[in-house]
Amino acid sequence: MANDEIAKLTEDIIICEACYLKDSRTQVVPGLYGPKNGLCIIGEAPGYYEDKQGIPFVGRSGKLLDNMLSGIGLEREKDLSILNVIKCRPTTADNNNRTPTNSELKFCGERWLFKQLKLLSPKLIVTIGSIALRFFIPSAAVTKYVGKSYDTDFGIKLYVTYHPAYILRNYNLMDLYNEHFEGIKSLYLNLLNQNKITSDNKRSTKGQGEQKSLTDFL
Ligand code: URA
Numbered sequence: 001m002a003n004d005e006i007a008k009l010t011e012d013i014i015i016c017e018a019c020y021l022k023d024s025r026t027q028v029v030p031g032l033y034g035p036k037n038g039l040c041i042i043g044e045a046p047g048y049y050e051d052k053q054g055i056p057f058v059g060r061s062g063k064l065l066d067n068m069l070s071g072i073g074l075e076r077e078k079d080l081s082i083l084n085v086i087k088c089r090p091t092t093a094d095n096n097n098r099t100p101t102n103s104e105l106k107f108c109g110e111r112w113l114f115k116q117l118k119l120l121s122p123k124l125i126v127t128i129g130s131i132a133l134r135f136f137i138p139s140a141a142v143t144k145y146v147g148k149s150y151d152t153d154f155g156i157k158l159y160v161t162y163h164p165a166y167i168l169r170n171y172n173l174m175d176l177y178n179e180h181f182e183g184i185k186s187l188y189l190n191l192l193n194q195n196k197i198t199s200d201n202k203r204s205t206k207g208q209g210e211q212k213s214l215t216d217f218l
Contacts, residue, residue: 032083033077065082074110146162
């Protein structure tokens with residue numbers, strides 16, 4: 001995505017040494033940027049493979065995520081942004097992946113993710129998994145929030161779904177996961193449609209319900 005501000009921000013992110021996660025990482029994983037005012041998927045933190053490659057969601061769960069996205073006609077980077085709340089891989093003492101703590105989420109998310117979101121100004125953010133959700137709604141239990149959308153107090157619509165790694169361990173939820181991605185598609189289409197209608201006052205609202213592909217808007 002060609003944008004000087006986001007390029008400058010990314011330069012700052014990749015040299016960040018603001019916390020101890022710098023000591024365990026191979027490299028920072030800043031995320032992938034799609035179009036502005038679009039869709040943004042948000043995970044928790046890089047794992048082993050992401051840390052090695054510097055790209056979010058490249059392991060098994062990344063493959064499932066890509067399949068789910070292609071099922072609704074979207075491709076990472078071309079059509080949407082993929083970010084994590086935390087930019088460096090959290091590890092255990094024996095170098096396995098570890099769940100980030102609340103203070104790590106707050107520290108890194110407020111320092112970098114919020115700035116990325118401000119510049120990308122997405123229409124819709126989708127948190128995948130309980131940890132990413134916890135950053136936005138600290139008291140939320142993913143099981144209660146999942147499959148629904150919420151208004152955040154910073155004005156961006158938020159949809160909650162499961163982490164693909166969770167689906168890989170609970171394959172019986174695959175049909176439900178497909179439903180969630182269909183829900184994401186229709187919510188996103190509605191948000192894009194609303195935007196088109198308000199930004200073009202000549203346009204009739206008649207075509208609002210027409211079935212369009214997401215990429216028609218991007
Ligand atoms: N899990 C995440 O939440 N993010 C990644 O980038 C990879 C796995």
